[in-house]
Every structure is written in C-alpha cells, then in structure tokens.
Amino acid sequence: MKSGHHYLPNVYPNMSEKRYRKVYNALKSGIQLGTYTVDAYLPSENELCDTYGITRTTVRRALDELLKEGFIQKEHGKGSKVVERRKSLGLLSVKGFSEAVGESVKTLFLQRPIEKNWDNEITIEVEPELKKGSCYYFERLRFVDEKPVMHEKNWLPSTGLEDFTNTFFVEDSFFKTLSSRYLIEVVGSTSEIRAEFASKNDAELLNIEQGFPILHISIVFFTSKPKLKIYSELYCNTREFPVGNSFHL
Amino acid sequence: MKSGHHYLPNVYPNMSEKRYRKVYNALKSGIQLGTYTVDAYLPSENELCDTYGITRTTVRRALDELLKEGFIQKEHGKGSKVVERRKSLGLLSVKGFSEAVGESVKTLFLQRPIEKNWDNEITIEVEPELKKGSCYYFERLRFVDEKPVMHEKNWLPSTGLEDFTNTFFVEDSFFKTLSSRYLIEVVGSTSEIRAEFASKNDAELLNIEQGFPILHISIVFFTSKPKLKIYSELYCNTREFPVGNSFHL
C-alpha cells in the first residue's frame, strides 16, 4: 500500500529512543522525584496520549512497564495509582526491616562509602572486567529493636555514580538512594545462602556467642544500569528476626 | 461512528473468555503436554493470527503473558522459543539440584504422600479456613553426589488433586508433577529463612554432627489454582551446597 498515512516520519528510523520509553522515563522520574507521590494517580491514559501526541497502545506499553516493575497498580475505572515499590520485589529482607519501617530500626556505618580495590571476600564471582577498575565499598550494622541483626558488606563498581562517597542515604536505604538520586532501579538478583558458625568478629558485632549459627547470604544485585552490579555479603542473626523473601509473577 | 466494522459480534459481550486468554491457554497446554518441547519454537505470531482468526496485538498479548511467566523467550527475527521455566522463578533451589540436573541427584521418600490432619510444625501461618479440611503430606530426603543435603516436609490442602497419593513424581519434582499432571503452576512464594543448630533427627538424616548449623527455610508457595497453597519446611546442610535464589523482572 501507500506509505502509511504518516506513522512516524523518518525522525525515528534507526536507533532512537522509543516513544513508550520516553513516556516511561518521564513517569518514572515523576514518581522518583516526588511529582507523583504514593497513592496519587498518574494522568489518565487519554491525557498521556494528548500530552505526548501518541496513541493509547503506546501509552499503555509504558504503563505496562511501570506495572511490571512495581511502580504503579492499575484500578479499572479509576486510574493508575503509584504504590510502594518494594512489595513486588523478590528481595531478601530482614523481617521487620523495611516492612515494620521506621520504628526501632537503626543503621550504623562501620565503614562509610570509600573507593578502594576489589576484595577477595566476595564469594559470588565478580566479572573479571569489573575487577580492573576500583570499587566503592561500605559496611553497615543493622539493628531492630536496638538489637544488632545483620552485618552487611557491599561492593559496587566505582563508575558513573556521581559523588557517591559523599551521598547521604535516603531513609538509611541504599536502594532508595540509588533510585531517587541516580534513577537506578534494582531489577534482579542472584544469591547463595548458607548456615555457618559465627566468626569471632561477627559474634561480637551481632552480640551472640561465637559459634552460634548465623545466616550467610551472598548476593549480586542487577540494576537498570547495565554494568552496575552490587555485591553484598550479609551475616544475619536470625534467632529473633528471620530473613524473609517473597516473589510474585 | 457506526458500530465498528465488526470487531466482535456480541458473541463476547459480557463474561466470556478473552481471546488472548484462549491462545495463552492453548499454548501453555501445548508446552506442558509436550506438544512444544523445550528449545522448540512456537508458531509465529502471524500463524497464530490465522489459526485463531485474531490480530497480532491479541496474539502478542498472549505471548507476553507466557513470557512474563517464564514459559518462553523471544528471539527477534527468529521466533518465540520454549524455555525451561524454573530459571525465571525466584524459587529457592539447592545449588546443583535442578540446575546440575540428573547427574548425582537423588531423592528418597521418608513418607510418601498420605492424607492426614494439618501439623503444628509449620512455622508460617496456615489460613484457618484451610485447616478445617485435611491435607496431603510427604517428606523427602534429597541427595547431591550421594550426600544428603536437604530434608524436606510438605503440606498441601487435599482438595482438587485427583488421586494425588498415588501419583508418581515427574523427574522427582513435585512442581513438574503439578504442572504436567494437573496443569497447575507456582506463581509466587513467601519464605522465612533461619540459621539453626541441627536437631538430633536432622543431624542423623543429613549425616552431620548434632549442633552443626543448618539452614531452616519455611515457605508457602502460591499456585495458579486459587486455593492451593503449598507449605514446606526445609532443613539444609549448606556446607558443600549452598541454597540459591534468583529473580529477574
């Protein structure tokens, strides 16, 4: 047939930002930067069509993405509502950590973020390419009800995170900081879990007898920034607070 | 404008199976029943359009569903390929269990499936409504390299699973059996993880000294059958084989 009424002029022939991606990014930023707060509704699909001069199919494609990533939830006849994201993530969390947020949860830095060389303490294999550069490292001790429950060590490549060593953490959460300050989201993880005897150091930190069983979790988190992976080694005293994990399709 | 060329006659006005759902179910069954085997390609989107007399949008909607649930993966320019599903599930698995499949993995039933009353040993809360009925229970000891690594107890409501106590497990996998015999899929889980001293019984079963640290995982699995939840208590010796977990958006 003829050359399709218009579709899109060759403004977008090759390598270009897809339209749904543009809407997606705009909305995501709006959520992360607080333009759209939790429980607020995004503009309706038709409004978004007008705003961006695109069809509903494309708008819906963008919203589907946000839905899949847990930023919004849709309500038939009402609209797309912004929700707390973490619920939909299959991330490990100490029971009563982020859920029972705020109350009686504390975090102590044993080492504030610094730039250094990669460690040998990471049990999950780090891609050799990454090891060529340096990394950021920080170490924390996390409390629930004034009791230390998790000793945490984190490594990540020191690339692209503007001024990371001087960044303060939003609500003591590294992930929330990544999201709101750098617009980077965690999109996946792989972990290995072991039961071990507490080392002398961990026993002291977690205030338990040496040789008490602790949970040792090694994780690599994948993010929306292609080369940014986060490596964590967690040591948890689960006597009172088990570690939880949920996932849903 | 006039009443839309045709769209769909009022054959589907209210409450009816959506068209994409029909395609989805057909393809899913095809995968589960072996019509489409792993690594095979599904019919192309255009073929499916013809087969079902629908448009590509609708076909793609069905495929998106299968994609999200991890049944297929798409290859631009080639087609939609059937893949091993578990990879995309955030399910806990003993490293080298299903992955290093077959070789040196064994399973021993300590208790074959029986019908009985609900237990008090389940640490994750069971919905009171479920407890009114009876449940199926089975208990297994699982080996890697001839070494016992996991002691597993499982409970599930005894409703709707035709002849479950006499069912043989496909490839020693309960989930594969659910999928291929009952067309039921695991769609989510919630778990709690603890490090504990091995009990006398578990120490014997797992061939370790009593008081050695083991991983205790309590899980409830959600399935595509609304009221069917599966409760598991796992006791793992992670000295050689850590437990793994992955998830991806």
Place this chain on the structure above:
DNA sequence: TAGTGGTCTAGACCACGGT
C-alpha cells in the same frame, strides 16, 4: 529477500467507578 518479532497509528466497543 522472505519471514519473524518490535513499535506504532487510528479508532472501536466493553466493563467498572463515581456523580
């Protein structure tokens, strides 16, 4: 070059929520 999936348009009807 043919075929497959990826993106997008323009427009329709249906079902749900609140006024």
Place this chain on the structure above:
DNA sequence: CCGTGGTCTAGACCACTAG
C-alpha cells in the same frame, strides 16, 4: 452519565535472522 482502564481490529513500517 461520563471518564477510566481493558480488549480488540486492521494495517503500517522498522530491525533482526537466515537462506
């Protein structure tokens, strides 16, 4: 009733894969 999201049609062009 109107507006919002849910489903679907018909057809287009683009980008990738393979013979």
